[in-house]
Amino acid sequence: MDTSNIKNLFRLKPAPAEPAQEALPKAEANPDDESFEESRRRTYHESGYRDSSRTSGNHSTLSICLDAVYSKFQNEEKEMVEKQQKLKESYVNEQKNRETEIKALTVSQETREEQLKTKNTEIENHQHTIENLKAEILDLPRNPEKYNVKAGRGASAKFWIGTILLIPITLYLATFYISTSYSAFFKSFDAKSTVIQSVLDANAWMKAWNDGFIEVAFVTLIPFVFLGLGFLIHMFGENKTKINYIKLTLLFIVTFIFDAILAYEIESKLYELNKIFESPPFDLKIAFTKIQFWGIIFAGFVVYVIWGLVFDFIMKEHREKDRIKNEQEIRQKKVEFFQEKINTLKKEIEEIIANIGNTKEVIIKTRGRIEELQNIIDGVIIPTKDYKLxxxxxxxxxxxxxxxxxxxxxxxxxxxxxxxxxxxxTNLETVGANSDNQNLVYLSSL
Structure with missing residues (x-):
């Protein structure tokens, strides 16, 4: 407010006809009534005129008088109960809203605390389940029947024993069929060759290598034919049906015939080497009378059958072992599943704890604000713009x-x-009623 406006504000008014009484308006008067306000303003004006007359208008004394005026104004406002209630109405409403907010926050906090307890209980249950699953994983190989797993104990030992037996039998079959196939189809016999040398040639593979690619490939791969036949016997034997039994019988017949062909070729070469002029041509009837013929067949066929039986036993033991292993893997996956659930629950717990902490902070701040509002309600609200007037x-x-x-x-x-x-x-600045903050509310706890 500039100087000219202030001077206009304090333009001289005529002196009152008679000195006013110092008594202020009664608190019971309605402050909204125009006659009350006009009477109150006139009273302050007359008080200023009278106090100035007593001090000869001294501005230093004015400062003290304005402090007294402010104190009187405070007392007047304090006695105006209805006006105070109206001024405090917004603070009372805010206090109620804050109290409602605290109730809602408290319910929210209690709900989160219940969630926290529930999730901690879930974690404990999951951890207990994981411990049980790990114990079952360790105990399964020893007591599979305890967990309704149809697998014999000690399956692993039987499996390895069968495997150890199968390796030398496989090597024997490979050696036997390499030698016999070379002797039957590629070898040239001489008079010095014995029966054993004719059947089992120690240098059969090297001779086949020297003879050519076809020869070495044939004698190298032919053992796998018999091993494949043995594998098929196991596969057909898994499902015990009439068709599979027929297939098994045909496989045995085919294997026997193949061994018979090898024995026949070898025996035929030996017969032709040693025959005389009167000897009849070599045929099956003659072959069946030769011990070497049957020796070659059974040295291959019987061992092949033994190989098939051992292989079948190993596969069954492996299946037994797989049942235990599969059950262990199933439980291990469950362990991983529950561990993931625990990790997820821990993250949720961290979020809940953070939310509870934030809620507590908000509750503390809200309670602090409620206390501030209560102080305002218990105190006296001084409308500074009215004081300025x-x-x-x-x-x-x-x-x-x-x-x-x-x-x-x-x-x-x-x-x-x-x-x-x-x-x-200066007085307006002191009491917070300057022109920049005319609408501020000044609080005073009296």
């Missing part, structure tokens, strides 16, 4: 006396008025 009336009365009754030069009189205006502005 009545203080200006008081100062107007003060300056009116100076203008009318102080007998000094115009310049000195104006200096006194300016000093009073400065004192007035």
């Amino acid at each position: 009545y203080a200006s009336e008081y100062v107007q009365g003060w300056i009116t006396f100076i203008g009318e009754k102080i007998a000094v030069s115009k310049t000195e009189k104006q200096t006194m008025i300016d000093s009073c205006i400065d004192t007035y502005n």
Whole structure:
């Protein structure tokens, strides 16, 4: 507010016809009533005029008088119960809203705490389940029947024993069929060759290598034919149906015939080497009478059958072992599943704890605000813009006396008025009722 406006605000008013009484309006009067407000303003104006007359308009004394005016204004506002209730209504409503907010926050906190307990219980249950599963994984190989797993104990030992037996039998079959196939189809016999040398040639593979690619490939791969036949015997034997039994019988017949062909070729070469002029041509009837013929067949066929039986036993033991292993893998996957659930629950627990912490902080801040609001409600609300109005009336009365009754030069009189205006502005700044903050509410706990 500039100086000209202030001077217009404090323009001189006529002195009252009679001195006003110092009694202020009664608190029971309605502050909204125009006659009450007008009477109150006139009272402050007259008080200013009277106090100025007592101090000859001294601006230093004005500062003390304005402090007293402010105290009187506070007391007046305190006694205006209805006005105070109206001024405090917004704070009372806010306090109620804050209390409702705390109730909602408390319920939310209790809900989260219950969730926290539930999730901690779930973690404990999952951890207990994991411990049981790990114990079952360790105990399964020893007691499979305890967990309704149809697998014999010690299957692993039988499996390895069968495997150890199968390796030398496989090597025997490979050696036998490499030698016999080379002797039957590629070898040239001489008079010095014995039966054993004719059947089992120690250098059969090297001779086949020297003879050519076809020869070495044939004698190298032919053992796998018999091993494949043995594998098929196992596969057909797994499902015990009539068709599979027929297939098994045909496989045995085919294997026997193949061994018979090898024996026949070898025996035929030996017969042709040793026959005389009167000897009849070699045929099956003659072959069946030769011990070497049957020796070659059974040295291959019987061992092949033994290989098939051992292989079948190993596969069954492996299947037994797989049942235990599969059950262990199933339990291990369950362990991983529950561990993932535990990790997820721990993350959720961290979020819940963080939310509980935030809720507690909000509750503490809200309770602090409720206390602040209670202090406001218990105290006295001083509407500073109203004080400024009545203080200006008081100062107007003060300056009116100076203008009318102080007998000094115009310049000195104006200096006194300016000093009073400065004192007035200082007082407004002190009580927080300056022109920049006219709508602020000043609190005073009396």
